[in-house]
Amino acid sequence: MVYSISIFVSETQSAMKFGGKIGIVGAGALGAFYGARLYRAGNDVHFLVRTGFELIREHGYEIRSCDGDFTIKPPVYSAPEDLGKCDLILVGLKAFANHFLPEVLGPLATPNTVVVTLQNGLGNEETIAEALVKCGVHRSVAEASKQIIGGTAFLCSNRVAPNVIIHSAHGFVRLAEFQGSPKERTFAVAQLFLDAGISCEVRESLAAIRWEKLVWNIPFNGLGVAAHQADTAVILADPELRTTAVEIMKEVIAAAKVNGVDLDERLVADLIGKTEIMGHYKSSMQIDFEAGRPLEVEAILGEPVRRAQQKGFSAPRMHMLYALVRRMDQLRQSNLENSQSRSS
Amino acid sequence: MVYSISIFVSETQSAMKFGGKIGIVGAGALGAFYGARLYRAGNDVHFLVRTGFELIREHGYEIRSCDGDFTIKPPVYSAPEDLGKCDLILVGLKAFANHFLPEVLGPLATPNTVVVTLQNGLGNEETIAEALVKCGVHRSVAEASKQIIGGTAFLCSNRVAPNVIIHSAHGFVRLAEFQGSPKERTFAVAQLFLDAGISCEVRESLAAIRWEKLVWNIPFNGLGVAAHQADTAVILADPELRTTAVEIMKEVIAAAKVNGVDLDERLVADLIGKTEIMGHYKSSMQIDFEAGRPLEVEAILGEPVRRAQQKGFSAPRMHMLYALVRRMDQLRQSNLENSQSRSS
Structure with a gap:
């Protein structure tokens, strides 16, 4: 594509590696797919699950993917309190469920947690920042906004059972800081995706x-x-x-x-x-x-x-x-x- | 309403009276209602009927109207050949049925017949003119266009059985020549409606x-x-x-x-x-x-x-x-x- 400028992640840019705990919020067709890929790549990934909790705990996730099928049995939780504090939260909720964010993010987020949203549309970063204030992680939306990374996912996937995801095509991700230019952590998150075999690029402008x-x-x-x-x-x-x-x-x-x-x-x-x-x-x-x-x-x-x-x-x-x-x-x-x- | 100029029909303007044979094409919620009102006012009105012919011939039309209920037993025909030549044709067909016009108008129209369409939308006059050429009444669309009057009907009516029309509100009509300014015949047609108790005004511009x-x-x-x-x-x-x-x-x-x-x-x-x-x-x-x-x-x-x-x-x-x-x-x-x- 000729119409946009991308900053591709290189090894020198991503000196910082994310070694911490990753929480998946919204483990649907998108969240469960990326979470499973990150888990399979050796990361410490934890899933917050609303439907099919017992099923997923017993049998894990089955990913039927055009990139190769695989199954994982990661730690899953039905309550955010059980999952606890994370270093990185990946938000894959449908935007119409955003009203759950304050109660979900409260137990998971600290002022240092990086929150990455791969949700569709506009306004999700703002809603996440407000949720981080509502649940007491930050006192101002401005402060909360600084810990948010937005992204767009180009993914064809569908959840056909609570623990079964069909991945039919694509999967690449674009990331940008909600506030300001890409930081070392932006590239570090991108490297997480790259190490999991997901194409990922960092961009200057989230709006773009x-x-x-x-x-x-x-x-x-x-x-x-x-x-x-x-x-x-x-x-x-x-x-x-x-x-x-x-x-x-x-x-x-x-x-x-x-x-x-x-x-x-x-x-x-x-x-x-x-x-x-x-x-x-x-x-x-x-x-x-x-x-x-x-x-x-x-x-x-x-x-x-x-x-x-x-x-x-x-x-x-x-x-x-x-x-x-x-x-x-x-x-x-x-x-x-x-x-x-x-x-x- | 202040936004338009109407020419209301006065007795002096409508010296010409339509004394001839009137054919109703498209005797649905609109055509049957106006046709029945014109018939009840003493005009020589004939109905071309596609559905419910036997029923209508036997029982006539029942008009349940906010202006007063009435029943008429007018002459009805299932084939345009049986109806024959008319002096005035009132077209109340749904526009999606306009492809029937050549076969319907052929037996009904002469080069002197006035064709009045009260159909919805744009393009019906053009289609009628083309139909008059197709069925051999005229050799050119330009000639055929001269015998067409367009109108808009403000009518709330519904056909609940082939011979039963519910008229719930309004009914007034605006008329304008398809080509050129209002003529004596335009006012004469308007007078027909007025004599049948239907408000009617003649306008300068059909497009308007x-x-x-x-x-x-x-x-x-x-x-x-x-x-x-x-x-x-x-x-x-x-x-x-x-x-x-x-x-x-x-x-x-x-x-x-x-x-x-x-x-x-x-x-x-x-x-x-x-x-x-x-x-x-x-x-x-x-x-x-x-x-x-x-x-x-x-x-x-x-x-x-x-x-x-x-x-x-x-x-x-x-x-x-x-x-x-x-x-x-x-x-x-x-x-x-x-x-x-x-x-x-």
Whole structure:
């Protein structure tokens, strides 16, 4: 790709190694996959587990991966108090579960813990910083913000059972400090991924990697739900939806620009080309919707729209997509409540 | 309303009276209602009927109306050849059925027949003109165009059985010549409606009344389908959908402007206010969608987008709405085909 500058991790840059305790928060398709790879590479990785705790404790995680299958039996915990303080926390929660963060991070984090979030969308770092204040680790959001690293994960994985992850493609990670430029610790975290066989690069600007990922995520996650079971191939085969996806991409690039992030317009053609190759690929939001789960509607759609509008850019397509997907998410919720009240 | 200039029909203007034979094409919720009112007022009205022919011939039409219930037993026909030549044809077909027009208009129209369409959206007059050429009534579209009057109907009605129409509110009609200024015959047609107790006004510009109606029709028909069973109250109660509807309205006004139609921006607040009062009102497109019928997607959404884009206006929200509703319409069609192939 020609449109962005990466700082690749070299051995000289990563003199610092992370030898400490790693906690995985949100051990789903993303968290469990990366956690398992880090564990297999010999790191001291501990998993906080909400569903399937007994199953995972007994049988461990089974990773069926295009890079080779493997099973691990790492330490797992059902309560954050049992897991205890960590040197590094990897957050893989779905953004709609962020309200759990204060109670989860409280027992895990110290003022020196590095918190890495690989969640989708915008606003997760801010929420984590607020959670670190709420649970008493820091007294100010400004202080808490300094211990957070943000990242984007390019990963095709799916959890098919509480302890079984299917990894079908990719996996590379981009990291950037939430506040300021990359530090020695940023490269050290990247080296952890590299040593686990995961491509990883450190970038200067978190905003840049987040907005760059949104250029794909907004149209294909949003239309995947709003245009009804529309996987990537369906969207690209329909001339009007394809044009819509392209126009949304351009709009996200414009929204990034008003937020100080300059992305190359060639990114659009590049991403469309890559998506063509993916065939009938379902976005995470489409999968969540079909499974009746909540959607990451605020992180992936709502927050980018608000940040564009705050800078005076109306983002018409992004806003309409947000309004429609938000409605779908609320309908699912009210249908759920109706079916619960009928069955009770 | 302050935003438009109407020419109300006065007795002096309507010296010409329509004494001839009137044919109703598309005797649905709209066509049967207006046809029945014209018949009851003493006009020579004949109905072309596709479904429920025997039922309607035997029992006539039952109009359950907020203006008073009534029943009529007018002449009905299942084939246009049986109905024969008319002096006036009132077209109330759904726009998705316009491909039937050449075979239907052929036996009904002469070069002197006045064809009045009260269909939704844009492009119906053009299609009727082409149909009049295809069926041999005229040799050129330009000639055929001269015999067409377009109109917009503000009517809340629903067909609940082939011969039963529920009329719940409104009914007023705006008319304008497809080509050129209002003529004596335009006022004569308006007088027909007035004599039947239907408010009717003649306007200078067909484009103006069509675009003005689209300011309501595009957001509420489009979102009614794209935002899932979203009636007007649902749309207005959801802050993001409400904003979306308002922004779409402004966009339609902008699209009208590039097409030479100046609408007052106050129309937006006026229509939102009127829609507030309507309560849980379902647009015709939402009703069609819920009933599994085809949608008037090209007339109401597609053609306005294309006319905006032809003038260099991208119409982002209108285009996205068109892309999404078009997808829903195609999904319904393919689901229908799947269920037919399964049952055969």
